Amino acid sequence: MADVRVIELEEYQEKRLPESQLSADVAMELYHRCSSWLDIEFPTAVNDRCYVLRPRDFVGHFPVSKDLLLRVSPKVPIGNLFRMLEYAYNLKSFQFLHGETACDSLDDLFERLASILAKRVLDRLRRGLFRDYIDNEEHLPYVRGRICVLPSVRAGMRGSTRLVCDYQDHTADLEDNQILVATLYRLPRVGIKRRDVRRQVRHAYRGLVGAVEVRPVCGADCVNRTYHRLNEDYKPMHALCRFFLDAYGPDEGGGDREFIPYSLRMSQLFELFVANWLTENLPPHLHIEPHCNAGTDEHGRFIFDIDLVLRDARTGNAIAVLDTKYKRDSRPGTSDVQQVVAYATTLRTDRAFLIYPSTETRSEEFAAGDVRVRSLTFDTSKEPALSGAIFLSSLTGHMSR
Numbered sequence: 386m387a388d389v390r391v392i393e394l395e396e397y398q399e400k401r402l403p404e405s406q407l408s409a410d411v412a413m414e415l416y417h418r419c420s421s422w423l424d425i426e427f428p429t430a431v432n433d434r435c436y437v438l439r440p441r442d443f444v445g446h447f448p449v450s451k452d453l454l455l456r457v458s459p460k461v462p463i464g465n466l467f468r469m470l471e472y473a474y475n476l477k478s479f480q481f482l483h484g485e486t487a488c489d490s491l492d493d494l495f496e497r498l499a500s501i502l503a504k505r506v507l508d509r510l511r512r513g514l515f516r517d518y519i520d521n522e523e524h525l526p527y528v529r530g531r532i533c534v535l536p537s538v539r540a541g542m543r544g545s546t547r548l549v550c551d552y553q554d555h556t557a558d559l560e561d562n563q564i565l566v567a568t569l570y571r572l573p574r575v576g577i578k579r580r581d582v583r584r585q586v587r588h589a590y591r592g593l594v595g596a597v598e599v600r601p602v603c604g605a606d607c608v609n610r611t612y613h614r615l616n617e618d619y620k621p622m623h624a625l626c627r628f629f630l631d632a633y634g635p636d637e638g639g640g641d642r643e644f645i646p647y648s649l650r651m652s653q654l655f656e657l658f659v660a661n662w663l664t665e666n667l668p669p670h671l672h673i674e675p676h677c678n679a680g681t682d683e684h685g686r687f688i689f690d691i692d693l694v695l696r697d698a699r700t701g702n703a704i705a706v707l708d709t710k711y712k713r714d715s716r717p718g719t720s721d722v723q724q725v726v727a728y729a730t731t732l733r734t735d736r737a738f739l740i741y742p743s744t745e746t747r748s749e750e751f752a753a754g755d756v757r758v759r760s761l762t763f764d765t766s767k768e769p770a771l772s773g774a775i776f777l778s779s780l781t782g783h784m785s786r
Contacts, residue, residue: 394423394440394457396651397713401435404428412436415449422447422457422648442711444491445632445648446575456492459651460713461742461765463488468769472665473657474628476621495632495647496582499572502625503585505618506565510592514557515616522551557596560606561619566593567602568626571633575647604631652711655742656692659709659763662773663693668781672698673707680731691728695736695784705729705736705784713745717760726753738780748779759783 394400407415416425422445426437440457447455459466467488470476488494509515522533524540530552537549569590577583607627612620632647660675667673673693680688693707706728710721717739729737737758742765751758761779764772 389452389454391454391456392438394438394455396440396442396444396457396460398440400438401432402438404434404436407436411450411453415453415455418449419447419455422646423455442652443648443650445646446492447646447648448576457648458491459649461651463490463494465765465767465769466491467494469654469658469765470628472661472769473654475624475661476628491649492578495575496577496579498625498628499577500579500582500585502622502629503569503572503582503589505622505625506569506589507585507592509618509622510589514593514596515559515561515619516555516557517559518553518555519559520551521554522549524548525550558598560602561610561616561623562593562597563600564602564607564623564626565619566590566597566599568629569593570599572629575633602630604628606630652709655711655763655765656709658769659707659740660693662763662769663777666773666777670698671704672696672701677732679728689728689731691732694732703732703734705734705738706732707738707740709740711742713741713743715745716747716749717741717751717758722751722753722758725758726756729756729758730754736784738783740776 392400392402412425412427419425422443423441424439426432426439428434428436444457444459447457449455461469488497523529524545524547526547528548529550531550533549533551540547540549569586572586572590573583577586604627607623607630610620610623629647631653632649656675660673663673672695674696675693677691677694678687678689679691682688691706692709694703695705695707696703706725708721708725708728710717712718721739725737725739729735735755735757737756739758739760741760741762744762744764746760746762748762749760761776761783762772763776766772
């Protein structure tokens with residue numbers, strides 16, 4: 386990608402390109418490939434014959450064509466973004482070395498994490514992959530394991546000379562390893578620049594692919610897994626795989642595209658970060674529940690998916706609802722307040738909080754019937770330990786009133 390033209394953008398910052406800087410064909414390609422990540426306004430007399438690009442809450446890089454790349458940078462400092470990822474994707478267990486996470490750009494951050502994953506996989510390959518027994522039932526020309534008598538008799542009556550055998554196979558072709566190989570398979574296609582990282586990823590992939598089948602996986606496959614003494618070191622690797630799989634989206638088979646986009650949806654990252662930070666730092670008498678389904682329609686389907694519910698750890702009763710809003714408005718929007726009031730009313734609590742990522746949004750309090758709504762800030766421009774302490778102090782302070 387040495388001769389690729391790069392259009393640099395920043396999340397939520399509008400950029401104008403004179404009509405002469407993009408051909409009509411490239412502009413249409415940009416619209417078809419990137420309209421999920423940004424709003425595109427075509428040249429008119431009103432906008433001075435410019436293409437107007439407005440990134441949404443996605444950051445990352447998005448290949449438009451063989452010679453054009455769209456790169457969207459986050460407002461959050463890269464160092465703080467890494468700390469957010471540590472909490473959101475439970476990466477703290479990696480115990481990163483000093484300098485291992487010193488990144489200057491989002492591309493650099495992705496490459497550092499790719500290198501870390503490849504090194505961990507190579508280390509596990511040296512010690513041997515996790516293997517387990519899986520049950521198989523197969524028609525065989527010889528006896529293996531236990532003969533399934535009735536199925537074998539039925540097969541013989543149909544003229545088969547094979548026996549139906551039930552046996553256990555000790556294999557490394559398990560989902561634990563399939564997650565690793567599927568992630569490493571996709572990593573080179575994001576255009577890793579550093580030669581040493583490309584080599585590490587390639588060696589790790591080749592070490593796995595002989596023993597493990599490459600199957601489609603997604604980020605959701607990396608959570609709620611069972612770990613024990615023999616595979617406990619897979620947990621942080623799966624956490625990192627989840628990050629990459631979420632960033633790359635579903636595998637659509639590659640086609641003729643050499644490079645695939647990668648992106649972070651900052652609103653989703655902010656929600657995960659706040660939820661996991663609260664899980665680690667709340668006082669013992671409080672408990673946070675992410676993604677609480679509440680309220681049903683006439684068909685019994687849930688109406689609301691509430692970001693966070695603060696509960697009494699002893700009784701389980703809802704104390705307050707918290708809704709993260711990755712916006713930089715000067716004050717909370719009416720629709721945001723109405724939404725969180727509906728959540729609180731459904732859960733029969735009188736406290737609701739709107740959580741914003743920047744002090745650009747004023748801290749205000751509203752009353753809607755019996756529900757009191759307060760906007761708070763978890764400032765992503767500062768070190769999470771500092772901004773988190775300020776946020777938690779403000780949250781618990783308002784809870785005690």
